[in-house]
Each structure stands twice: as C-alpha cells, then as structure tokens.
Amino acid sequence: MQIAIVTGASSGIGKEFVFQLTKAYRNLDEIWVIARREERLVELQKKLPLKLRILTYDLTEEGSITALKELLAEEKPQIKVLVNSSGFGKRGYFEENSYEDIKGMIDLNCRSLTEITYVCIPYMSKGSRIIQLASSAAFMPQPNFAVYSASKSFVFSFSRALRRELSGKGIYVTTVCPGPVRTEFFGIADSECPRPMFKDAFMADPVKVVSKAIRDSHKKKEYSIYGGVMKAFYVLSKAAPHRVLIFFADKFFS
Numbered sequence: 001m002q003i004a005i006v007t008g009a010s011s012g013i014g015k016e017f018v019f020q021l022t023k024a025y026r027n028l029d030e031i032w033v034i035a036r037r038e039e040r041l042v043e044l045q046k047k048l049p050l051k052l053r054i055l056t057y058d059l060t061e062e063g064s065i066t067a068l069k070e071l072l073a074e075e076k077p078q079i080k081v082l083v084n085s086s087g088f089g090k091r092g093y094f095e096e097n098s099y100e101d102i103k104g105m106i107d108l109n110c111r112s113l114t115e116i117t118y119v120c121i122p123y124m125s126k127g128s129r130i131i132q133l134a135s136s137a138a139f140m141p142q143p144n145f146a147v148y149s150a151s152k153s154f155v156f157s158f159s160r161a162l163r164r165e166l167s168g169k170g171i172y173v174t175t176v177c178p179g180p181v182r183t184e185f186f187g188i189a190d191s192e193c194p195r196p197m198f199k200d201a202f203m204a205d206p207v208k209v210v211s212k213a214i215r216d217s218h219k220k221k222e223y224s225i226y227g228g229v230m231k232a233f234y235v236l237s238k239a240a241p242h243r244v245l246i247f248f249a250d251k252f253f254s
C-alpha cells in the first residue's frame with residue numbers, strides 16, 4: 001500500500017496539501033490525515049475521491065505517536081510523502097505568554113515533528129519525500145514571537161541536516177518557509193497580541209504556497225520560500241547582523 005501522511009490536515013496549509021497531493025500523486029492508495037478535529041477530517045473525506053485514513057490524534061499527548069507507530073507496524077505501508085504541517089504560534093513577550101502555550105509550541109512544533117519523522121523513515125524508500133513546515137520566522141530570532149521563531153529555527157536546522165543524512169537513500173527533505181499565509185493560524189497567534197500590520201500586505205494564498213512546495217519537493221529542493229518579499233527577507237537575514245535586525249524587529253514590529 002502506497003500512502004502519504006499529512007499532519008495538521010484539518011485546516012490551512014495541511015488541508016491544502018491533502019487536496020494537492022491527491023492530484024500530484026496518482027498512485028496513492030490512501031492519505032493518512034492527522035489532527036484533533038475529527039469532524040473536519042470527515043468533511044474533508046467527502047470532498048475527495050481518495051480514501052483518507054482519519055487519525056484523530058492530539059500530537060502533544062503522550063501515546064499519540066506510539067499509536068501511529070503501531071499502525072505503521074501493522075499495515076507496513078510504503079510512505080511516498082510525509083508532510084509535517086501541524087503547528088501553532090502564540091505572539092507576545094515570553095514572560096507574558098502562558099507556560100502552557102510555550103511548552104505546547106515546543107512540544108508540537110519540535111518534539112512531535114521530530115518523532116513523527118523518526119517513526120516514518122523506516123517505511124520510506126528511494127524517491128520518498130519529507131516536507132517539513134518551518135516558517136520565515138526560522139530565519140532570525142524574533143522578539144514578541146521568541147519561542148515560535150526558535151521552534152521553527154529548530155525545524156529548519158534539523159530538516160536541512162536530515163536531508164543530507166537521507167540523500168544516500170534517495171529520500172528528499174524539503175523545508176517550507178512561508179511568510180504570513182491566510183489560514184486559521186492567526187486566530188491563535190494573535191489572540192493575545194495583535195500581529196504587526198505589515199503582515200497583512202504580504203498575506204499569501206495557501207493554494208499557491210502549497211503548490212510551490214510540492215513543485216520544489218519534486219525538484220528535490222532543499223527549501224521552498226514563496227514570494228519575492230520572503231526570498232528577500234531570507235537573503236537579508238543571511239547578510240545583515242542579527243543583532244541589528246533583532247533591534248529593529250523589536251522596535252518597529254513587536
């Protein structure tokens with residue numbers, strides 16, 4: 001059985017991946033979709049010809065990934081694509097964030113992504129793809145989004161090194177680093193601290209971000225950055241001293 005696995009499939013970028021993978025990978029038997037909101041995944045199934053395996057997991061809960069591991073051992077599928085899209089961010093100064101949110105971001109964005117990747121690799125082979133959702137927030141430390149941006153730097157760094165390690169097996173890792181994308185992400189991110197207004201000017205369409213990510217993954221690219229502004233931000237974050245960028249980010253955008 002050939003499958004794709006998509007976490008965060010109930011909304012936004014993950015949900016869009018499910019739609020587009022159905023078209024991009026004609027030989028899939030199933031897509032295994034992971035999120036907490038089961039009703040959303042059931043609705044998604046109604047819109048798709050391909051069978052979805054609905055896995056209602058809270059990935060921050062002890063045991064959810066063990067359940068995935070056991071299911072993989074039972075079904076022994078060939079994983080053609082893994083998309084790690086579940087994640088959240090909460091804006092605000094570190095000491096004003098609740099520790100529950102801080103721990104949640106680290107747990108979901110870093111630990112669960114790492115563990116899912118770990119349990120899936122044994123079921124991948126030459127030509128398989130891993131698509132990791134980092135963010136443009138990975139490019140530099142961001143005051144007022146400190147833990148989220150650090151969690152995405154972890155994803156970016158981990159995934160680039162993993163790409164090198166897996167290249168001998170013909171498994172390709174592409175890290176996706178979008179700027180702001182129009183999804184439910186901001187409902188949570190901005191709930192206690194509004195986002196800087198400039199983000200609205202660069203808000204991207206999830207359809208376009210995902211379409212580019214799948215194209216870049218096919219081309220075996222190391223990362224996928226949608227849009228000229230975010231590409232320019234990436235170059236700036238490599239060229240300019242972070243000390244200066246962090247100062248201006250805090251002064252004007254916090």
Ligand SMILES: NC(=O)C1=CN([C@@H]2O[C@H](COP(=O)(O)OP(=O)(O)OC[C@H]3O[C@@H](n4cnc5c(N)ncnc54)[C@H](OP(=O)(O)O)[C@@H]3O)[C@@H](O)[C@H]2O)C=CC1
Pocket residue numbers: 007008009010011012013014034035036037038040057058059060084085086087088089108133134135136177178179180181182183184185186
């Ligand atoms: N939107 C943006 O501007 C950007 C987003 N990103 C990243 O892209 C990824 C997708 O975000 P996006 O689609 O925009 O956001 P959404 O809020 O629309 O989707 C987040 C997804 O993660 C799932 N999720 C959240 N918490 C858990 C949990 N504890 N266990 C299992 N699943 C969970 C949600 O499902 P459910 O609630 O049903 O569990 C949902 O399907 C994230 O990693 C985000 O950090 C990166 C750059 C920009």
Ligand SMILES: N[C@@H](C=O)C(=O)O
Pocket residue numbers: 089134135136137178179180181199
């Ligand atoms: N890149 C977005 C989050 O990941 C943002 O700019 O808020």
